[in-house]
Amino acid sequence: xxxxxxxxxxxxxxxxxxxxxxxxxxxxxxxxxxxxxxxxxxxxxxxxxxxxxxxxxxxxxxxxxxxxxxxxxxxxxxxxxxxxxxxxxxxxxxxxxxxxxxxxxxxxxxxxxxxxxxxxxxxxxxxxxxxxxxxxxxxxxxxxxxxxx
Numbered sequence: 001x002x003x004x005x006x007x008x009x010x011x012x013x014x015x016x017x018x019x020x021x022x023x024x025x026x027x028x029x030x031x032x033x034x035x036x037x038x039x040x041x042x043x044x045x046x047x048x049x050x051x052x053x054x055x056x057x058x059x060x061x062x063x064x065x066x067x068x069x070x071x072x073x074x075x076x077x078x079x080x081x082x083x084x085x086x087x088x089x090x091x092x093x094x095x096x097x098x099x100x101x102x103x104x105x106x107x108x109x110x111x112x113x114x115x116x117x118x119x120x121x122x123x124x125x126x127x128x129x130x131x132x133x134x135x136x137x138x139x140x141x142x143x144x145x146x147x148x149x
Contacts, residue, residue: 037095037143037148040091040095041095041136041139041140041143044088044091044092044136044139045136047088047132048088048130048132048133048135048136049065049133050065050066051065051066051067051081051084051085051088051132052064052065052067052068052130052131052132052133053065053130053133054066055069062127063127064126064127065132066081066084067081067084067085067126067132068123068126068127070084071116071122071123071126072123074119078113078116078117078122081113081116081126082109082112082113082116084132085109085112085113085131085132085135086109088105088132088135088136089102089105089106089109089135092105092135092139095139097139097142098142101138101139101142104138105135105138105139108129108131108134108135108138109131109135111129111131112125112126112129112131115129
């Protein structure tokens with residue numbers, strides 16, 4: 001007895017199991033479309049401001065953000081601050097930027113994370129380097145060149 005394509009098992013499997021997952025293309029997050037790209041860039045800008053320059057030292061022009069405060073906590077704070085920066089890279093990849101742009105952004109995050117791990121000099125470096133602000137500038141320059149922003 002041979003199984004035919006119209007047998008109950010084959011048709012039930014094809015229609016039941018595969019039919020439930022027919023709409024799934026992949027497990028990757030969806031990319032941004034054209035109209036939401038500008039809104040996403042503005043949101044990245046606000047996040048980068050929060051991460052790098054949200055707080056002003058009174059009487060000076062020195063600004064720092066949440067990441068600088070996190071990096072004061074050795075080890076765990078450095079990892080958490082780098083994770084925040086990597087979130088911006090993840091979102092940038094959803095925008096569909098080329099790998100070279102993502103590599104430049106990753107280099108900024110790695111540099112900030114590596115030097116930021118040094119106890120006191122790293123904290124000062126984090127205040128003045130501002131990797132997230134640099135990464136948003138890289139994104140804006142890319143989209144200005146390509147005509148999307």
